[in-house]
Amino acid sequence: METTHTQYKHCDLVKAQGRIDSATAPQLAKTLDDITEAGRYKIILDLGEVDFMSSAGLRILISTQKTCKRYNRGEIVLAAVPKRIHDALELAGFIPLFKFFDNNLDAVGSI
Amino acid sequence: MKDPVSRHPKAHSKPPKTPPTRLDSIFDASAGTPEAVYYPAQFENLDRVREFVGIAAQKCGLDDSAIYAVQLAVDEAFSNIIEHAYGGECLNEIECTCQCANASLTITLRDCGNPFDPAAVPEPDLAADLEDRDIGGLGLYFIRQLMDKVEFAFMPDPETGRRCNVLRMQKRKR
Numbered sequence: 001m002e003t004t005h006t007q008y009k010h011c012d013l014v015k016a017q018g019r020i021d022s023a024t025a026p027q028l029a030k031t032l033d034d035i036t037e038a039g040r041y042k043i044i045l046d047l048g049e050v051d052f053m054s055s056a057g058l059r060i061l062i063s064t065q066k067t068c069k070r071y072n073r074g075e076i077v078l079a080a081v082p083k084r085i086h087d088a089l090e091l092a093g094f095i096p097l098f099k100f101f102d103n104n105l106d107a108v109g110s111i
Numbered sequence: 112m113k114d115p116v117s118r119h120p121k122a123h124s125k126p127p128k129t130p131p132t133r134l135d136s137i138f139d140a141s142a143g144t145p146e147a148v149y150y151p152a153q154f155e156n157l158d159r160v161r162e163f164v165g166i167a168a169q170k171c172g173l174d175d176s177a178i179y180a181v182q183l184a185v186d187e188a189f190s191n192i193i194e195h196a197y198g199g200e201c202l203n204e205i206e207c208t209c210q211c212a213n214a215s216l217t218i219t220l221r222d223c224g225n226p227f228d229p230a231a232v233p234e235p236d237l238a239a240d241l242e243d244r245d246i247g248g249l250g251l252y253f254i255r256q257l258m259d260k261v262e263f264a265f266m267p268d269p270e271t272g273r274r275c276n277v278l279r280m281q282k283r284k285r
Contacts, residue, residue: 022190023154052161052179054186055249062246069241084179091256092249093237 003031011042011111013104017049020057028057032064032076041067041074044107048080058092065097075099079107145210145219152193152222153200160189160207164218167209171216172284180257181216181282187250188220188278196224196276215259215283221266223275229263259283 001024006013012035016028035043043064047053061076068074077099081089089095101107148163150156161182168178185207192205206221235248255261260281268275 019158021154021157021186022193023157052182052186054183054190055246055253056190058249059246062241062244066241066244084176088183088253091253092235097241097244 001027003028005031005035007040008108011044011108012040013044013046013108015046015049015104019052020050020060021052021054022056025054025056025060029060029063032060036064036067042111043068043074043076044079044101044104044111045076046079046104046107047082047085048103050082050085053085053088055092058089058094061094061098075111077101077107077111079104145208147206147208149204149206150189151202152197152205152224153202154190154193157186157189160205161186163207164209167211167218168216168282171209171211172214173216173282174285177282177285181218181280184254184257184280184282185218185220187253188280191227191250192220192222192224192276196222196227198225215281217279217281219280220278221275223268223271223273226265226274227263227276254280257282 001016001018001020003017004015006015014028014031014035018024020028032043032045045061061078064076068076079101080103081100086100089098099110101110146167148160150160164185165178165182168181173181189205189207193200197203203222203224206219208219208221210217210219229251232248232251235245235252236243239245258280260279262279264277264279265274266277267273
């Protein structure tokens with residue numbers, strides 16, 4: 001699983017590729033934690049090239065959202081979520097907890 | 112777990128007169144013998160066990176959506192065994208068996224770690240606000256939602272006599 005991080009003026013874009021499971025989730029957690037620990041709380045997570053995600057990944061999404069939304073300082077939004085992943089998010093009741101965008105551009109423009 | 116189909120001595124001679132029962136399954140391509148594979152309880156093996164069950168699901172004729180469901184359920188179960196039965200990654204093994212029969216795939220995961228009581232796991236609150244949202248129990252919930260049948264049992268290990276956890280999950284072909 002690869003993560004790439006691009007810092008923009010007003011937000012951060014993290015792109016994950018591959019499979020997010022208990023083995024690889026810590027990498028994603030670290031990438032996101034580094035951003036929030038630097039005091040940056042507006043994050044776009046591009047899941048377009050993620051072909052698998054277990055509850056290990058969902059845990060990270062929730063804990064990052066909790067951190068970002070604290071004191072209304074920001075949020076993490078999801079871009080290009082594949083159908084299978086979206087189905088899993090739905091199963092977990094996560095849809096109301098995140099904003100979804102078809103692509104990065106829309107997400108960056110909106111956050 | 113079912114025994115492998117035994118070879119009938121008359122399998123290669125003239126056809127039997129009465130409708131065959133067990134004989135049937137020797138010629139029935141869908142009644143596969145169970146394949147058991149052993150993986151050390153480490154997260155790096157998630158890729159391998161997902162691939163193993165994915166291939167079994169494909170051979171069994173499940174569609175793409177069902178194959179993904181099976182892989183996700185097995186991932187969650189395998190991860191739970193590492194975390195809860197074994198208290199973390201270790202070299203103890205997890206046995207995974209796949210069997211295709213009667214238009215469904217049955218996957219069995221067996222570990223000889225701490226006894227697991229599914230009744231002790233609270234159901235996640237799927238309608239809670241973000242602040243109140245707890246992630247515990249999501250894996251087990253997924254397993255139950257993704258698979259058609261889920262059974263937990265304790266069985267003694269034939270060699271050591273230790274009580275082992277057996278999780279059996281079934282996914283039907285649609």
